Amino acid sequence: MEKKTVVHPVIWIQGAACTGCAISLMNSPYPKLKNLLLDELVPGESIGLRFMATLMGGTGELALEVLERTKAEKNFVLVVDGAVPTGEEGRFCTVGEETFADQVVRLAQSALAVVNIGTCSSYGGIPSGSPNLTNCISVTEQLHQRGLDTPTINVPGCPPEPSWFVDTLARIIMSGIPDPEEVDDVGRLKEVYGKLIHDNCPRRGDFTTGNFARYLGEEGCLVNLGCKGPYTNSPCPDRGWHEGLNWPIKNNHPCIGCTEPGFPDLMSPFYEKFSMEEVNDMYRRLK
Amino acid sequence: MKRVSIDPITRIEGHLKIELDIESGRVESARSSGTLFRGLEEMLRGRDPRDAQRITQRVCGVCPAAHAIASAQALDDAFGIKSSIPPNGRLERNLMLGGNFIHSHVLHFYHLSALDYLNPHDLEELELEDVSLRDLQSYLKTSDGAPFTHEYTGDYRLGTDISSDLARDYLEALEVRKKAHQMVSIFGGKMPHNMGTVAGGATSRPDIDSITKFMARLEEIEEFVESRYLPGVVEVAKIYDDYFEIGKGVPNFLDYGGFYLESSLDSHNDTRKSFLGGVVSEGDEEVRVVDFNQITEEIEHSWYGVRARGHPTETRSTPSVNKEGGYSWVKAPRYENKPHEVGPAARMRINYLSDNGLVKPEMTKAMNTAGIGIEQLNSVMGRHLCRAVECRSLVKMMKGWVEELKPNEPSCAGYEMPDEGDGMGLACAPRGTLGHWIQIKEGKIANYQLVVPTTWNASPRDRRGVPGPIEQSLIGSDIQDPDNPLEAARIVRSFDPCMACAVH
Numbered sequence: 001m002e003k004k005t006v007v008h009p010v011i012w013i014q015g016a017a018c019t020g021c022a023i024s025l026m027n028s029p030y031p032k033l034k035n036l037l038l039d040e041l042v043p044g045e046s047i048g049l050r051f052m053a054t055l056m057g058g059t060g061e062l063a064l065e066v067l068e069r070t071k072a073e074k075n076f077v078l079v080v081d082g083a084v085p086t087g088e089e090g091r092f093c094t095v096g097e098e099t100f101a102d103q104v105v106r107l108a109q110s111a112l113a114v115v116n117i118g119t120c121s122s123y124g125g126i127p128s129g130s131p132n133l134t135n136c137i138s139v140t141e142q143l144h145q146r147g148l149d150t151p152t153i154n155v156p157g158c159p160p161e162p163s164w165f166v167d168t169l170a171r172i173i174m175s176g177i178p179d180p181e182e183v184d185d186v187g188r189l190k191e192v193y194g195k196l197i198h199d200n201c202p203r204r205g206d207f208t209t210g211n212f213a214r215y216l217g218e219e220g221c222l223v224n225l226g227c228k229g230p231y232t233n234s235p236c237p238d239r240g241w242h243e244g245l246n247w248p249i250k251n252n253h254p255c256i257g258c259t260e261p262g263f264p265d266l267m268s269p270f271y272e273k274f275s276m277e278e279v280n281d282m283y284r285r286l287k
Numbered sequence: 288m289k290r291v292s293i294d295p296i297t298r299i300e301g302h303l304k305i306e307l308d309i310e311s312g313r314v315e316s317a318r319s320s321g322t323l324f325r326g327l328e329e330m331l332r333g334r335d336p337r338d339a340q341r342i343t344q345r346v347c348g349v350c351p352a353a354h355a356i357a358s359a360q361a362l363d364d365a366f367g368i369k370s371s372i373p374p375n376g377r378l379e380r381n382l383m384l385g386g387n388f389i390h391s392h393v394l395h396f397y398h399l400s401a402l403d404y405l406n407p408h409d410l411e412e413l414e415l416e417d418v419s420l421r422d423l424q425s426y427l428k429t430s431d432g433a434p435f436t437h438e439y440t441g442d443y444r445l446g447t448d449i450s451s452d453l454a455r456d457y458l459e460a461l462e463v464r465k466k467a468h469q470m471v472s473i474f475g476g477k478m479p480h481n482m483g484t485v486a487g488g489a490t491s492r493p494d495i496d497s498i499t500k501f502m503a504r505l506e507e508i509e510e511f512v513e514s515r516y517l518p519g520v521v522e523v524a525k526i527y528d529d530y531f532e533i534g535k536g537v538p539n540f541l542d543y544g545g546f547y548l549e550s551s552l553d554s555h556n557d558t559r560k561s562f563l564g565g566v567v568s569e570g571d572e573e574v575r576v577v578d579f580n581q582i583t584e585e586i587e588h589s590w591y592g593v594r595a596r597g598h599p600t601e602t603r604s605t606p607s608v609n610k611e612g613g614y615s616w617v618k619a620p621r622y623e624n625k626p627h628e629v630g631p632a633a634r635m636r637i638n639y640l641s642d643n644g645l646v647k648p649e650m651t652k653a654m655n656t657a658g659i660g661i662e663q664l665n666s667v668m669g670r671h672l673c674r675a676v677e678c679r680s681l682v683k684m685m686k687g688w689v690e691e692l693k694p695n696e697p698s699c700a701g702y703e704m705p706d707e708g709d710g711m712g713l714a715c716a717p718r719g720t721l722g723h724w725i726q727i728k729e730g731k732i733a734n735y736q737l738v739v740p741t742t743w744n745a746s747p748r749d750r751r752g753v754p755g756p757i758e759q760s761l762i763g764s765d766i767q768d769p770d771n772p773l774e775a776a777r778i779v780r781s782f783d784p785c786m787a788c789a790v791h
Contacts, residue, residue, distance in 0.1 A: 020348020020479040053297045056433035060293040093323045133326040217699035241477040251476030252490040269335035
């Protein structure tokens with residue numbers, strides 16, 4: 001007899017975001033979005049994407065009904081895209097009758113785990129850049145402030161390449177919340193984010209031999225143009241983007257450090273090389 | 288009188304609430320509210336001007352290439368290097384933006400709008416031959432997952448044959464829009480938020496490898512656009528032909544033009560652009576030249592302080608959460624003090640009336656096939672049709688731009704960044720016309736303002752109480768069942784709202 005597929009319900013909500021994370025996921029080569037929606041993600045298990053405002057049929061109250069019904073089942077994974085604006089009692093972002101700051105807490109209370117897709121939900125990201133008028137914070141910080149201990153895992157990137165998210169989600173579906181030793185000190189799966197860009201950069205040879213690009217558009221190591229590869233962990237050099245078609249450094253553009261806490265402020269000016277003092281200061285502030 | 292609040296409007300970008308007052312089945316009053324504010328303009332102040340190309344893309348994950356180009360052109364202008372962009376840099380910018388347009392337009396018709404006309408649950412009991420649809424069918428029978436959660440009830444009249452065609456194209460279009468993003472990435476490094484558009488041009492030199500990879504995808508996309516997308520839109524539009532009369536908005540249309548044909552444009556009104564700019568009112572044959580001093584933003588019903596009112600070179604975007612009379616984070620842009628619709632319907636009308644040889648034949652053919660005249664373009668189906676025609680025209684233009692690329696020649700001009708300077712950067716964006724204004728002082732951004740397509744379309748009332756384009760297109764519409772305001776959802780989605788853009 002054929003074994004029945006286990007379906008893991010997923011709720012995807014959006015706060016202070018640009019929808020780039022959802023659009024990036026739609027670019028997933030394999031599994032395709034169609035596979036993610038209709039097929040098994042790993043043998044015997046599939047995800048049931050119940051609520052995702054960008055794609056779902058229902059509008060308004062019909063959409064929110066799906067959210068509440070899935071929440072009541074209490075066996076869902078909550079995916080959050082976007083930072084949490086907490087200034088002015090959260091009124092910078094509202095969904096239906098509630099603020100996003102309340103919504104994310106209310107749903108996380110019933111969720112098995114929270115997956116933060118993108119740098120905004122993981123660490124605050126772009127909307128938390130100075131002067132941060134809306135007092136945007138990460139989802140994990142918001143849950144801590146409200147006294148919740150639902151496990152969270154971060155999938156940063158602005159946006160993340162789709163496989164970083166798919167791998168993290170598949171890992172949770174296959175074997176539950178990762179153990180602490182599988183996660184780095186800023187909440188990312190080591191299996192995905194374990195390597196420094198600079199250590200795996202195809203232009204590391206240019207760095208070693210002193211072949212530095214002097215202006216944008218020139219080949220060579222990009223550190224003098226402000227490349228943040230030496231301070232940034234991501235699988236960009238290994239996996240590339242769009243099935244390895246290209247990635248920023250291959251495209252002659254310095255890395256801007258979008259997978260790290262403190263992006264964008266600590267990583268900018270993007271096109272300036274940091275002094276050792278600035279680098280030390282950055283590491284101090286990241287800890 | 289019944290008040291209906293639709294929140295969230297799904298299948299758009301971002302956070303939009305629509306409120307309707309319905310009297311005897313007709314919308315008496317409508318309010319469009321953007322419900323997320325991030326404050327990116329204020330955040331840009333004090334930063335390195337070059338960082339604007341990276342940060343402003345993060346306004347929107349659906350149309351970042353448009354912000355990249357508007358921002359890069361604002362910097363080109365402020366740095367005094369407008370006329371030194373190498374041809375490869377101009378062409379790569381056009382091609383990246385073109386790829387972004389295709390992704391956005393295909394996404395909009397199939398993945399954001401089609402479910403307003405196609406009820407996937409109609410397919411549940413059909414005998415289907417297409418295996419990919421059988422997957423979908425078994426999914427529909429066993430799950431209530433997005434994207435196929437229950438929709439508003441109402442008149443879904445496509446019939447089973449066209450419904451299954453559209454469902455099949457929905458799935459195929461997922462791959463088509465992905466290929467379009469891959470095209471952007473070939474010259475942009477990644478998408479969303481490309482890392483190729485910079486002041487001075489673009490970072491990567493085209494070579495044989497990138498050209499062939501780009502061309503192959505463009506050919507595949509062309510086949511889909513010609514054989515499925517444009518004919519599909521016409522087919523749906525003919526069945527829903529009453530929607531050529533529904534959703535009529537404001538009678539004024541604006542676009543700045545874009546997709547440069549030459550690198551050295553003398554002024555922002557230079558006509559050496561693939562899509563021409565202009566401003567026109569309904570019934571007029573003559574397209575007027577845009578006077579950029581006539582663009583203002585009003586904030587009487589937006590949650591901002593008084594300094595946010597005026598021309599984009601003079602304003603700030605400081606929030607005022609408790610402001611009396613405020614009901615949206617979207618400002619109210621006005622041209623000559625009047626609301627204007629922007630977007631493909633405005634752009635195609637302007638280019639049709641301007642006798643643009645790259646657009647007019649396509650528009651004429653599409654309007655003839657659909658059996659409509661220019662007066663029906665200001666409507667729900669008019670907007671869908673213009674978007675598809677625009678996509679088809681662009682695919683053709685893009686083939687020409689690829690041919691013009693000079694392999695292994697420079698794509699980026701060098702420059703010295705000045706300590707002081709002002710710049711205006713204008714671009715065609717998928718949802719309409721886009722402007723960025725920058726002021727640089729002491730080597731830093733002193734002020735940065737964006738007036739974005741959906742800021743125009745989703746704007747609230749202005750100081751004279753005149754509603755914005757989406758609001759006006761809803762007012763006077765018939766709603767059969769206020770508990771299932773399907774007609775309103777169709778009208779709002781026809782504008783392809785992008786709220787992260789509109790507010791930023």
